[in-house]
Amino acid sequence: QDLGQVLIEVTSWRTESILMDLKKRRNFDSATDVLVSGCSAGGLAAFLHADYIATQVPAKATYKVFPQSGNFEALPNYQDRQIYTDQMLNVYRMQNVSANTINSDCVRSLPSHSDYCIFAPFTYQFIKSPIFISNSLYDSWQLDNIWAVDIPSFNACLSQPSVPSSKCTAEQLSIFSTYAKLMLHQITSNPTYQSKQNGVFLHSCFSHCRTIYDYYTSLKINGMNLMNALREWYTDANANHNHIDCIWSKEPPYSCNPDCK
Numbered sequence: 001q002d003l004g005q006v007l008i009e010v011t012s013w014r015t016e017s018i019l020m021d022l023k024k025r026r027n028f029d030s031a032t033d034v035l036v037s038g039c040s041a042g043g044l045a046a047f048l049h050a051d052y053i054a055t056q057v058p059a060k061a062t063y064k065v066f067p068q069s070g071n072f073e074a075l076p077n078y079q080d081r082q083i084y085t086d087q088m089l090n091v092y093r094m095q096n097v098s099a100n101t102i103n104s105d106c107v108r109s110l111p112s113h114s115d116y117c118i119f120a121p122f123t124y125q126f127i128k129s130p131i132f133i134s135n136s137l138y139d140s141w142q143l144d145n146i147w148a149v150d151i152p153s154f155n156a157c158l159s160q161p162s163v164p165s166s167k168c169t170a171e172q173l174s175i176f177s178t179y180a181k182l183m184l185h186q187i188t189s190n191p192t193y194q195s196k197q198n199g200v201f202l203h204s205c206f207s208h209c210r211t212i213y214d215y216y217t218s219l220k221i222n223g224m225n226l227m228n229a230l231r232e233w234y235t236d237a238n239a240n241h242n243h244i245d246c247i248w249s250k251e252p253p254y255s256c257n258p259d260c261k
Contacts, residue, residue, distance in 0.1 A: 019053065019056050023056075028058070029058050030058070031057070031058055031061050032058075032060070032061055032062065033061060033062045033063075034053075034057045034058075034061050034062070034063045034064075035063075035064055035065075035066055035234070036049075036050065036053055036063075036064070036065045036066065037065075037066040037067065037068065038067065038068065038070065039068040039069050039070065039209040039211075039212050040068075040069050040070060040141070040208065040209050041070070042068075042070065043067035043068045043069050043070020043071070043120075043135075043209075044067070044070040044072060044120055045070070046065050046066065046067035046070060047065075047067050047070055047071070047120040047123050047124060047127070047131075048101075048102045048103060048117075048118070048120070048123055049101075049102075050065040050103075050127050050129045050131060051103060051104075051105075051126075051127060051128055051129055052103075053065075053129075054128070054129045062234075063129060063130075064129065064130040064131070064132065064233075064234060065127070065129050065130065065131040065132070066131075066132050066134065066230065067120070067131070067133055067134070067135075068134040068135070068209060068211055068212060069134070069135055069136065069139060069141070069208050069209045069211070070120055070135070071120045071121065071124075071133060071135045071139075071183065071187065072084075072088075072119065072120060072142060072146065073119075073121060073142060073146060073179075073182065073183055073186065074088070074116060074119040074121055074122065075146060075147070075179075075182065077146065077147055077148060077149050077150065077151065078147050078148065078151075078175050078178065078179070079151065081150065083146075083149050083150055084145060084146040084149060085119075088118055088119065089115050089116075089118070091118065092115040092118045093115070097115070097118060102117050102118060102123065103117055103123045103126050103127065105126040105128075106122055106123050106125075106126045109126065110122070121186050121187075121190075124187070124190055124192050125190050125191055125192050126192075127192055130197040130198060131192070131198050132198065132199040132200065132201070132229075132230060132233045132234075132241065133187065133199075133200045133201070133202070134200075134201045134202075134211050134226060134230075135183070135200075135201075135202055135203075136202075136203050136204065136205055136206070136207050136208065137179075137180035137181075137183050137184055137202050137203070137204055137245065137247070138163070138176055138177075138179075138180050138204055138205065138206045138207075138248070139183075139207075139208050140158075140163070140206050140207055140208045141208040142179070142208075143158065143176055143179060143206075144158045146179075147175070147176070147179045148172075148175070153172075154172060157169070157172050162206060162260075162261075163176070163206040164206075164248070164253065164254040164255055170250070170254075173248060173254050174250065176206075176248070177247055177248050180204070180247055180248070181247065183202075184202065184244070184247075187200060187202065188200075188244075193242075196237070196241075197237070198241065199229070199233040199241025199242055199243070200241070200242050200243065200244065201221065201226050201229050201230075201243045202221075202243070202244045202245060203215075203219055203221055203245040203257065203260075204245040204246055204247065204248065204255070204256055204257050204260065205219060205255075205257065205259070205260035206255075206260070207260075211226050215259075218259060219257075219259045219260070220257075220259050221243040221244065221245045221257070222243065224243055229241070229243050245257055
């Protein structure tokens with residue numbers, strides 16, 4: 001079978017087996033276009049393995065990376081308690097992660113703290129492959145498990161299918177916006193973001209991985225949906241590839257993008 005165009009959807013642990021299968025049974029060496037993507041843990045894996053997979057792609061193929069909802073911040077919760085970061089560093093040690101399994105340039109640049117290369121924000125600055133990030137600035141998983149983790153007063157607010165909700169206080173929503181601003185700064189201040197070969201689609205909907213479903217076409221930032229933004233980034237080097245949504249208002253109804261439903 002001649003694949004021609006290949007979409008590799010990675011998970012956090014199957015990357016190597018997928019590559020082996022493509023080479024042995026799918027005529028991978030004939031591929032002309034390869035797009036690596038994944039969501040959540042798979043999105044993180046796309047960050048971590050982007051440049052390694054590039055070394056396995058046919059030399060003449062167009063190769064790009066499209067992580068979705070995988071930009072997990074290495075931050076304490078908003079009360080400055082280090083919970084998620086410590087959990088991920090324990091994963092690093094438990095799985096005996098090495099430079100052979102994550103971005104080697106990141107590992108070499110942080111000889112005393114190479115374990116932080118398991119976080120997308122640290123790896124992002126070293127990625128050489130063209131990369132297009134899709135992520136919510138108000139990622140529901142991150143707000144629940146990183147920013148407001150182990151803070152009982154947020155339980156009612158975060159239990160709602162859609163936020164902002166009546167069970168969230170104005171103060172809580174402002175705290176969420178602080179996280180959104182931190183993520184936005186972390187991405188846009190990175191040298192990798194400045195490269196014209198890269199791009200972002202950073203929306204403001206309280207969701208996680210929903211862009212692989214209805215938000216792929218229905219959610220727009222300044223009139224551009226993710227499907228068209230991704231296509232332009234992949235095919236048109238001269239287009240604007242950075243699509244950044246609004247920050248929630250401090251007044252009701254708070255949410256600033258009407259497509260967030």
